[in-house]
Amino acid sequence: MTAQTSGPAPNPGLAPAPAAAGPARDAQGRPTPISSRRAMIECRGVHKYYGDYHALRGIDLTIREAEFFSLLGPSGCGKTTLLRTIAGFEDISSGVVLIDGRDMARVPANARPTNMVFQSYAIFPHLTVAQNVAFGLRRDPRSRAEKAAAVEEALAMVGLKGYGARAAHALSGGQRQRVALARALILKPKVLLLDEPLSALDRKMREQMQVELIKLQRQVGITFVLVTHDQEEALVMSDRIAVMFEGEIAQLSYPEELYSRPVSRRVADFIGMMNFLPVRILGDSDAGVRVDVPGFGEFDIPAANVSRADPGDPGPSVGFRPEAVTILSRDAPAPHRETPGVIEEVVYYGDMTYYDVRLEGAERPVRISMRNVFGRDIQDLGTRTRVSWSPGSLILFR
Amino acid sequence: MAASGTESGQGLRMIAPPLLYAVLMLAIPLLTILTFSFIRDGYQIVIWELTLENYRAVWADQIFRALMLRSLGVAMLVTLATVVLAFPVAYFLSFVVAPRRKAMWIFLITIPFWTSYLIRVFLWKVILGYNGVINSGLKSLGLIEQPLSFLLYNTGSIVVTLAHAYAPFAILPIYVALERIDRSLLEAGRDLGESRAMTFWRVTLPLAMPGVLAAVLIVFIPTMGDYVTPTLIGGGKIPMVANLIQAQMLDIDNKPLGSAIAVTAMLIVTLLAALFLLLNRRFLRVRT
Structure with missing residues (x-):
């Protein structure tokens, strides 16, 4: 155990x-x-x-x-x-x-x-651990001793060496999982x-x-x-x-x-966290698609960053991951474009801090994550701050 | 400890009525029988004198031995027939019937209980009798000229009657055991390379054994002591041990000897049941 x-x-x-x-x-x-x-x-x-x-x-x-x-x-x-x-x-x-x-x-x-590891693990409760692992070996032509050695080897592989004689119902969840793995993998x-x-x-x-x-x-x-x-x-x-x-x-x-590079807004929404903002599409340009996003202004989104909107979406939108933009420290120069905003919420996770920032001119706040690296202060609620971003970190769903 | 004292006090008060009932209706009658079995019989009275005479008489009695063996034989046959026939029914109920229909099926299975045991036994007499359903049916079809007389008044008819009477008692525990089997275990059996039949043999049956064992005991113990069916269906020609007890207690009015037979029979059944459970303990040990 x-x-x-x-x-x-x-x-x-x-x-x-x-x-x-x-x-x-x-x-x-x-x-x-x-x-x-x-x-x-x-x-x-x-x-x-x-x-x-x-x-x-x-x-x-x-x-x-x-x-x-x-x-x-x-x-x-x-x-x-x-x-x-x-x-x-x-x-x-x-x-x-x-x-x-x-x-x-x-x-x-x-x-x-094929062999399966079931959600409930499906460990046979009337058999020992070794009998469970050997269940699929009935018609295996090897000798009894060879099979026992194979069972022991399979148990060792999943970190359950020496557990063979235990009753299956006496195992913890993690151990059951390992038995299920050994039972399936022994059949190669x-x-x-x-x-x-x-x-x-x-x-x-x-x-x-x-x-x-x-x-x-x-x-x-x-x-x-x-x-x-x-x-x-x-x-x-x-x-x-x-x-x-x-x-x-x-x-x-x-x-x-x-x-x-999620292909659609729905996939983007399901995988990880993403901020979605309403967008006005101004037209195609040489650099991609020209858009107007409240809080970000007018800019070109690269053609590679254009994905599909789903039928149920409320029109086109742009999205970005919480870590795709950065909150700048007080007087650091912006490496890319920058937008002023106010911190409306601070959620501390230990290794990370999530900030809800209302960008100037935007209707709703966006969520931005910052890694709590050494020397970086946690920003206070209500602080006026600057957010650095680049057009390449945004995805257009149209 | 005060709190737990109060708690156990509360518990005692709660179980007091059924406990009183159990003492009055079970313990006292049993103790009475036990007491009677150790005292001497006199004509129409008992002589208050402790003796082992009754037990000696029981063990020396050829008739008791013969009837006890017959009772055991009949009970075993009935148990075998009942459990073997009940298993497919329970399996069907658990694995084939759609979940929303199960309640209805269980309800249908319990319908025989709506009439008294006596009437159900008597119905078999009507079915198997000299002028009964089977004989008159065969006669009207022209298959036989004279009624078949071997249908009734023999061990076979007793077994058929008892097996029918106790079928629900066997179906229900087996059904419950089958219901408790995680269905993914059966898929795991298939996934690990076994056919349906082998999965049944290696997974379903061992996991259903607690229910089968319960069914065996539930059928075996009461059929041992049955005396209505041997009387009606056996026509008194095939008495079982309960009929012997009844005869000693009432007809011959030898209550001490009747009690000694009863206690002896009870001990034999208890020993057999204990032995049976001991032999099958590996099936009872495992439960998730």
Whole structure:
């Protein structure tokens, strides 16, 4: 128990992976770029209906070998349904699902090269930890002793060395999670599916498991597909992320791109925090789009920073992340453009401080975050201040 | 400690009425039987003198031994038939019936309880009897000329009647155990490479065992002591141990011997139940 809750687990299995060429690695043992890897899961035009309810609306995606892929979206967006269709627990209404090039139509869950870590972990309560991990080895031709050694090895890999004889119902949440991982990974699946595996853990445990999962994934070189509604978790863990809304993929991209270049206002709103301001579009210019934003004035937004507005939006808007602009200290020169404003709210987070600043001429305050680095004072409520920004840090949704 | 004293005082006051009821209706009659079993019988009176004579008589009695063995045999057959037939019903109820229909199905299963046990037993007599439903049905179809006489008054008919009477007692505990199984465990079984049948064998059945064990005891113990069915359906030709007790207590009016038989039978059932639970304790240990 102590090993799981305080500090890193004694875990020889999680040492840096040896530099050996393996799946998705080059001759020096470095991971190859994802785009050049072979496809592991391919979904082509996948639709799923529950009666009249259209749960998946034409999913097209390719998940590649040894990739850590996340399906991210609010509850009811179809991410779990998609995961379950890959696992074989749900039939699809139309479309094709291929795993490692093989069509999965009419292949039952027990015959697929996938294993799942369930949201509830689904640890068999009538079996010990070792029996749980060995559950899928019944038809394994190896000897009893070899299987026992494999179980012990799998438990060591997840930091549960020596826990084999324990009753499954006596485990903590984090330990159950590890048993579920060992039980799935011992079968060496081509794809490991994780259905909100961290949602039942407390914050500290969750952050620890995030890091351990990443390391584990790199070590075993198996494709991981994670379902989560937690955008931070997806950003931290994934090689690539598919953001889903209402049964469709809104954006499929790398975490940095998803965060800095959201394709639509809805995606921007879901990933992280973003300030949205009404905008008047004056017309296209050589430098991009000429806009007038109350508080910021007239300027050109670069063409690369233009994204889509969603049908439900109240017209075009510009958005920026709280860290994309800076509150200037009293007499520092502005590196870019600057706008005066008044601090209307201060929220202290320890490492960060969030300020609500009303820019001169703006209707509503905007939220700006500042890292509390050494030597920087926390600004007081009501202070008149200056905000530094550049046109490149704003995104236009039109 | 004052506060906890008050609390336990409150608790005592709360359970006092049922406790009094239990003492009056269970403990005192049982103690009376136990006392009677140790005293000597006289003609129409009892002689207040402690003795083990009654127990010696019970253990030496060939008839008691034969009836006890028959009762055990019948009870085991009834239990086997009831639980084996109840399991599919409970499984259907838990896994196939839509959640919003479950209450209705449970309601339907309890309908037999609306009539008295005696009437349900008697109905089987009507069904199986010489001029009963089955015989007259077969006759009118021209399949038989003379009524079949082997339908009634034998062990088989007793087993059928009791199995029917106790079916809901077996269905409900098994149903509850099945309902408590986390459905993702079954998906996990499939995910880890097992077919539906093997998942049932390795996951569903072991997790349903607490319900099955409860069903076994709930059916076995009362059928051991049943005397209505052997009387009506067995026609008195196949008496069980309860009929022997009844005969000693009322017809022969040997209350001490009747009591000794009752206590002995009770001890045997208790020992068997304890042994049964001991043998199956691994199924009872685990619960999430």
